Amino acid sequence: MLEELIKNSDNIVFFGGAGVSTESGIPDFRSVDGLYNKQYDYDPETIVSHGFFMRQTQEFYDFYKHRMIYEEARPNVAHLKLAELEKQGKLKAVITQNIDGLHQMAGSKNVIELHGSIHRNYCMRCGKRYDLSEIVNSSGVPRCDCGGLIKPDVVLYGEALNEDALDQAIKYINQADMLIIGGTSLMVYPAASLVNFYRGNKLVLINLGQTTKDKHVDYFFQAKLGEMFDFWCS
Numbered sequence: 001m002l003e004e005l006i007k008n009s010d011n012i013v014f015f016g017g018a019g020v021s022t023e024s025g026i027p028d029f030r031s032v033d034g035l036y037n038k039q040y041d042y043d044p045e046t047i048v049s050h051g052f053f054m055r056q057t058q059e060f061y062d063f064y065k066h067r068m069i070y071e072e073a074r075p076n077v078a079h080l081k082l083a084e085l086e087k088q089g090k091l092k093a094v095i096t097q098n099i100d101g102l103h104q105m106a107g108s109k110n111v112i113e114l115h116g117s118i119h120r121n122y123c124m125r126c127g128k129r130y131d132l133s134e135i136v137n138s139s140g141v142p143r144c145d146c147g148g149l150i151k152p153d154v155v156l157y158g159e160a161l162n163e164d165a166l167d168q169a170i171k172y173i174n175q176a177d178m179l180i181i182g183g184t185s186l187m188v189y190p191a192a193s194l195v196n197f198y199r200g201n202k203l204v205l206i207n208l209g210q211t212t213k214d215k216h217v218d219y220f221f222q223a224k225l226g227e228m229f230d231f232w233c234s
Contacts, residue, residue, distance in 0.1 A: 001219065002228055005202055006090065009178035014082055015095045015169075015194065016225075019183020019207060021102055023076040023226040027067075028183075049157035057141050057149065064152065068099070069118055069136065075106035078182065078225040083107035093172040097184060097191050099154045112169050114161055114191050120153035161190060170197050178202040182225045186211045 006012065018028035042059070046052055048068070053060045075083075083106040085091035094103050095112045101119045103111045121130040125148025135142050135152065142150040155161055173179060179198045184207065186192040195203075195213065205217040206228050214220050221228055 002204070002206075002221065005178060005204065005219070006085070009202060010090060011175060011177040012085065012091045012180065013093050013095065013172045013176040013178070014091060014180045014182065015173070015184070016182045017097045017184025017186075017188075020078055020096070020225055021073065021076075021098055021100055022183070023078070023224060024070075024073045024100075024102055026070045026073050026098075026100055045157055050159050053151070053156055061135075061141055065136065068154075069132070070100065071132075071136065073100060073102060075102045076226050078229045079103055079106035079108070081229040086110065092176070093168075095169045095172065095194070097188060112165050112172070114155070114165055114169065116152070116154035116162075118152060118154065121150050122153055123148040124151050125149070166190070166194075169194050173197045174199060176200060178204065180204045180206065181213075181217070182206045183208075184211075185209065186213050 018026070022028050042052070047060060047063045079102050082091060082094055082103065086108055093110045093112060094108050095114065096103055097115050099113065099115050099118050101117050119132045121132070121135055121142070122128065123130070123144035123146060126144060126146045128144055128146070130142070130150055134150065144150055173194055174197045176198060177200050179195070179200065179202070181195060181204065186195065201218055203217045204219045204221070205211065205213060206221045206223060206225055208222065208224055210222070
């Protein structure tokens with residue numbers, strides 16, 4: 001079914017969340033083994049908020065380095081298949097809520113990162129840019145040469161999404177003849193609301209767990225993304 005839908009589509013957009021990367025060894029948030037079901041001194045939503053970052057920066061980085069950065073992670077079959085579809089000219093954009101950069105590592109070129117990336121970091125004082133290694137190899141709170149605080153270029157709770165990224169995402173979704181939603185609970189707004197801009201009749205949802213949109217899509221597959229794409233590739 002999925003293969004046939006893709007064969008008959010020429011303007012596909014993929015919108016994905018944490019479930020895209022779980023098969024690469026990166027935990028999601030809301031599943032049984034997800035970050036939100038682990039025990040911490042503070043709940044994860046509080047830790048990855050702008051206010052917590054500014055007030056308790058050391059605690060933020062202790063969590064961020066050990067729970068948000070997975071340097072050994074590599075693209076899985078879903079990442080690779082999406083990159084292949086882009087090379088074929090069928091997939092026009094990947095819109096992701098993930099910050100791991102695995103879509104680019106797999107070869108995807110047009111990736112819209114709604115929540116930023118762990119691979120980009122900047123000084124809050126002078127704006128100097130730093131790559132991921134500067135964060136990983138730092139001891140304590142990462143500081144710029146100028147003494148300023150280095151912040152990951154990721155959207156924390158309490159921060160607005162990048163308007164250019166949102167505008168791009170809306171444009172691609174609005175023009176798509178097929179929208180594949182994968183590995184997301186569709187509970188994080190405003191990202192989840194982007195689905196409402198789709199105007200076609202091939203709205204596909206692939207997710208291991210149930211979502212509030214299950215009955216409002218054209219096709220729903222309750223499965224892992226890797227399984228869906230692996231079956232298609234076989």
